[in-house]
Amino acid sequence: MPENITAVAMSGGVDSSVVAGLLHRNGEHVAGMTMQLWNQRRLPELVPEHPTGRCCSLDDVYDARHVAQLLGIPYYVVNFEQRFEEQVVRPFVDEYMAGRTPVPCTLCNNFIKFDQFLEMASGIGAERIATGHYARIAQNEETGRWEMRRSVDQAKDQTYFLFGLKQDQLARTRFPLGGMEKPQVRELARELGIPTAAKPDSQEICFVPNGDYAAFIDSYFKEQGITPADTRGELVSSDGHVMGEHAGVHHFTVGQRRGLRVAVGEPLYVISTEPATQRVVIGRNDELLRASMRVKNVNWISIAPPTEPLRAAVKIRNKHSAAQAALRVNSSDVAPDGAVEVLFDEPQRAVTPGQGAVFYSGDLVLGGGWIE
Amino acid sequence: MDPKEAISVPRYYFDHNATTPVSPEIFAAMAPVMTEAYGNASSIHYFGQEARRLLDDARREVASMIGARAEEVVFTSGGTEADNMALFAAGRDGHVIATAAEHPAVLQTCAQLPNATMVPVDGSGLVNPDDIRRALRPDTVLISVMHVNNELGVIQPVEEVAAVARAAGVPFHSDGVQAVGKIPVNLAGIDFYSISAHKIYGPKGAGALFVRKGAALRPLLFGGPHERKMRAGTENVAGAVGFARAARWVREESAVEAARQGGLRDHLEQEILHRVPGAYVNGAGAPRVANTSNMRFDGIDSEPLLIALDLRGFAVSSGSACSSGATEPSHVLAAMGLSKLQARSSVRISLGRSNTVEQVDALIDAVVHVVAQLRKLAPAYA
Numbered sequence: 217m218p219e220n221i222t223a224v225a226m227s228g229g230v231d232s233s234v235v236a237g238l239l240h241r242n243g244e245h246v247a248g249m250t251m252q253l254w255n256q257r258r259l260p261e262l263v264p265e266h267p268t269g270r271c272c273s274l275d276d277v278y279d280a281r282h283v284a285q286l287l288g289i290p291y292y293v294v295n296f297e298q299r300f301e302e303q304v305v306r307p308f309v310d311e312y313m314a315g316r317t318p319v320p321c322t323l324c325n326n327f328i329k330f331d332q333f334l335e336m337a338s339g340i341g342a343e344r345i346a347t348g349h350y351a352r353i354a355q356n357e358e359t360g361r362w363e364m365r366r367s368v369d370q371a372k373d374q375t376y377f378l379f380g381l382k383q384d385q386l387a388r389t390r391f392p393l394g395g396m397e398k399p400q401v402r403e404l405a406r407e408l409g410i411p412t413a414a415k416p417d418s419q420e421i422c423f424v425p426n427g428d429y430a431a432f433i434d435s436y437f438k439e440q441g442i443t444p445a446d447t448r449g450e451l452v453s454s455d456g457h458v459m460g461e462h463a464g465v466h467h468f469t470v471g472q473r474r475g476l477r478v479a480v481g482e483p484l485y486v487i488s489t490e491p492a493t494q495r496v497v498i499g500r501n502d503e504l505l506r507a508s509m510r511v512k513n514v515n516w517i518s519i520a521p522p523t524e525p526l527r528a529a530v531k532i533r534n535k536h537s538a539a540q541a542a543l544r545v546n547s548s549d550v551a552p553d554g555a556v557e558v559l560f561d562e563p564q565r566a567v568t569p570g571q572g573a574v575f576y577s578g579d580l581v582l583g584g585g586w587i588e
Numbered sequence: 589m590d591p592k593e594a595i596s597v598p599r600y601y602f603d604h605n606a607t608t609p610v611s612p613e614i615f616a617a618m619a620p621v622m623t624e625a626y627g628n629a630s631s632i633h634y635f636g637q638e639a640r641r642l643l644d645d646a647r648r649e650v651a652s653m654i655g656a657r658a659e660e661v662v663f664t665s666g667g668t669e670a671d672n673m674a675l676f677a678a679g680r681d682g683h684v685i686a687t688a689a690e691h692p693a694v695l696q697t698c699a700q701l702p703n704a705t706m707v708p709v710d711g712s713g714l715v716n717p718d719d720i721r722r723a724l725r726p727d728t729v730l731i732s733v734m735h736v737n738n739e740l741g742v743i744q745p746v747e748e749v750a751a752v753a754r755a756a757g758v759p760f761h762s763d764g765v766q767a768v769g770k771i772p773v774n775l776a777g778i779d780f781y782s783i784s785a786h787k788i789y790g791p792k793g794a795g796a797l798f799v800r801k802g803a804a805l806r807p808l809l810f811g812g813p814h815e816r817k818m819r820a821g822t823e824n825v826a827g828a829v830g831f832a833r834a835a836r837w838v839r840e841e842s843a844v845e846a847a848r849q850g851g852l853r854d855h856l857e858q859e860i861l862h863r864v865p866g867a868y869v870n871g872a873g874a875p876r877v878a879n880t881s882n883m884r885f886d887g888i889d890s891e892p893l894l895i896a897l898d899l900r901g902f903a904v905s906s907g908s909a910c911s912s913g914a915t916e917p918s919h920v921l922a923a924m925g926l927s928k929l930q931a932r933s934s935v936r937i938s939l940g941r942s943n944t945v946e947q948v949d950a951l952i953d954a955v956v957h958v959v960a961q962l963r964k965l966a967p968a969y970a
Contacts, residue, residue: 340899
């Protein structure tokens with residue numbers, strides 16, 4: 217039995233291919249693995265002629281296998297479809313139906329990539345996993361604590377989706393691309409002879425073709441033979457005036473402008489969705505501003521669960537530039553899974569329930585949780 | 589970068605039901621057919637005649653392996669094509685009866701036919717001939733029951749099914765791909781029988797369909813008048829020659845080899861059952877061929893088990909691979925009543941000529957070790 221095997225999660229994309237190539241070049245024992253997560257053929261009406269979200273397409277498996285063959289490393293496809301549906305797809309659908317805006321990539325990281333995949337890696341006898349995520353992890357030599365930092369390439373940084381990682385997971389995970397810029401990665405891909413060096417980056421929600429999540433939810437319900445609760449209802453202003461009707465709360469997310477079909481001369485946005493009354497509240501841009509929020513199920517990564525208030529830069533969605541805020545930790549529910557009160561220095565637009573909130577101190581990822 | 593084997597361990601092959609290595613002597617017999625006797629067997633000149641002679645000799649040898657006449661053997665590209673040919677030839681104008689444990693080559697072809705009944709199998713994977721009889725309809729035109737199951741190694745009661753077919757006057761097809769070379773084949777009462785070379789140390793891409801004289805056959809492939817107009821396409825003479833050499837091995841030596849493998853298989857099963865709690869042999873209650881062992885381990889997912897064994901150098905298999913290469917729970921194990929979880933905790937070990945008792949002992953140790961490791965990681969297993 218070869219010792220010291222690293223299981224590399226290979227999606228068929230450039231990033232994970234470079235990870236496999238790099239570790240192999242460094243003389244490590246590498247096993248390439250592709251997670252089969254979702255069968256695109258299940259909802260064929262969603263797959264357009266040129267799909268952009270291409271999770272687990274056969275082409276990706278062929279690409280990953282091709283890279284593994286070129287490197288001469290063993291390669292396996294493992295079937296995680298059942299777990300992915302239970303832990304990612306269904307919660308994704310349920311969250312939208314409940315009027316929240318979920319982050320499936322975080323769920324996938326928490327329950328699939330850094331849970332089931334790590335378990336699979338242990339099962340096959342691998343000591344650790346490596347992925348193509350853009351983030352840095354290192355052990356603090358003084359405290360022994362594993363710390364996470366934003367990637368050097370700020371535009372590619374994926375720490376927003378990684379706030380759920382626990383110490384034992386971090387200890388067995390490598391992100392070899394965290395210290396690189398993307399062009400450097402593509403250059404390495406060419407240098408390593410990886411044939412997919414020019415392949416475009418993947419999209420955010422891999423199992424939802426073209427990002428049309430409402431169409432996905434409708435098709436999924438149809439496939440499951442579920443008649444979804446009728447979530448049609450009224451569009452109302454924040455002072456309760458009925459402004460029109462809508463086709464279902466799952467079509468809306470906070471801050472959304474399109475699809476409202478209400479003409480009042482000034483742009484209107486979704487302020488909130490109210491699943492209980494099936495109403496969608498709309499209003500002016502300035503009504504989207506919030507000075508505070510509550511974040512639950514907080515996981516502290518780079519620091520021990522704090523007992524005193526602290527300051528942090530807080531990111532409330534992936535493309536948000538982190539906003540300065542004061543964090544108040546409720547002493548009765550400090551970690552694990554405690555809740556945090558966030559008071560922004562400047563009110564923030566479109567604080568969206570269901571999204572993640574990630575706390576930073578400079579590059580350091582302190583922790584994160586879910587916006588209530 | 590030069591491809592090199594990054595993880596280097598001694599390799600042991602225990603997946604002979606998937607395919608077998610070509611014997612060096614078979615390979616040696618095939619090579620000059622490709623480089624010297626390369627004529628088209630349909631050509632009238634010297635080169636064509638040489639190829640024709642080799643093809644006809646090969647056909648006689650393959651026929652004699654299964655007790656058939658040479659003119660009853662139609663060469664195909666393999667077992668899948670033979671199954672397709674039999675089912676489409678005899679099954680497309682009426683009702684077909686097959687079993688739920690058939691190979692995908694039969695199962696998926698039945699799905700393409702207008703009318704097919706899939707008869708269930710029992711807890712050992714065996715079909716009850718009475719169930720076949722009860723499934724008969726006035727418009728039944730074909731019964732198809734595999735001889736030996738590829739995943740379990742269990743031997744179906746084909747003689748009794750043949751009797752049911754004969755009594756009803758319905759043609760009977762059997763997929764014998766996993767039977768030849770493992771047990772004696774008697775074609776009494778069988779009208780169509782599929783065989784393949786690469787399961788018996790012959791080359792891939794060579795197979796045949798036995799078609800009883802007088803049985804109605806229609807071609808799948810159209811073109812030239814090859815194979816008595818039943819299978820168009822330039823004959824694969826080298827493949828046929830390799831197949832014939834493999835057939836000779838089956839006639840002359842496979843019985844002794846099967847007895848040897850049976851001893852190894854019993855040793856393997858006894859040791860694993862003895863050393864691993866919560867281990868079972870799927871299909872143990874049925875008559876089985878000597879080389880196949882399908883084993884189940886409580887609380888184990890076969891996917892990491894297979895990969896861990898492969899990384900240690902042991903090649904075994906499980907279920908069936910889907911198009912991506914991920915494993916899917918076996919339809920055979922589901923058909924015999926195992927739960928999805930049980931089906932997912934099963935692996936197939938299929939022995940072959942090269943396996944020694946030392947290799948089997950090494951495999952036993954590896955299975956015992958990996959199963960224990962996996963159970964440590966799965967707290968659900970008590």
